Amino acid sequence: MKLAILVLEDEPDVRAALERDIEPLARTVRIEPAQDVADAREVVAQIEAEGDVLALVLADHRLPGTTGVDFLCELAADPDTAYIATVLVTGQADQADTIKAVNLAGLDYYIAKPWSVAELDTVVRKLLTDVVEATGLDPMPHLAALDPVRAMDLVRRRLGDR
Template sequence: MKKIAILCVEDESEVREAVIRDLKPFAEVFRIEAAEDVSDAREVLAELEDDGVELGLALCDHMMPGESGVEFLVSLEHNDEYQDCRKVLITGQAGLEDTVRAVNEAKLHHYISKPWKPEELLSVVKEQLTEYVIGNAEDLKPYVAVLDGARLMTEIAKTASDK
């Protein structure tokens, strides 16, 4: 089973720590990484690549020093290696123009407004990672306990009946 990572890009340390804390239920199966800005995120991506870990989900703030979160998500979409990665913008500051750009150019999968509710974040992450593993994992069984188990079992049954 190839390891899959969740990347959280957030410049405010308290917010970053809160997101990572909320992601704990996924830590048993997914590698969880944090970055304080886009430059740091690119370093994390290089480490993941060196370790043979796929990026399954990018959770990204918009307003950060240097390159914005939307610009980072657009760059992921334009990189063949990360096109399958699910992209979620978590922000309270993206204007309409930036949000539209994220949807159109980054193929944004979800938008979460700050402050978020932990159960909302968990639900979105579970949904997005379920979509990712269905499209990219060879064996869905290891993910049944932490993702949408019913949906994954349906996909497993469908694959078995196709053989």
């Protein structure tokens, strides 16, 4: 079982850049691209069907059809996906969109385009660690993708529970 990150971005160059910037995590994390919300829904179903855990969605806001914020709201409203960490990676969301993302989608983080690779890495590792902790998953198989200090605390606590 792997943790999965969904990269929801309609611009191929931007999607490829996001994937490239989180590629160092790919040894232990499944990275799945989607170009729109319909595609993202199919990817989510595929991840679940294959027994992996969707842990994080990096979503643009302005997409053809359904917006990224509306998709994040869908995830937050469904008890089966409400645990998923969400990041809005956009340069296009206005204040109302951002407020909706925070209030209705439980947005975990907002990253403005163009992003800093270091910030993206820090945020992704923190949020993956949050999901592992919140869901009670064994951190050991995912250590290389987690926040190192917090991950070791999770391992210590898990070993202490035995």
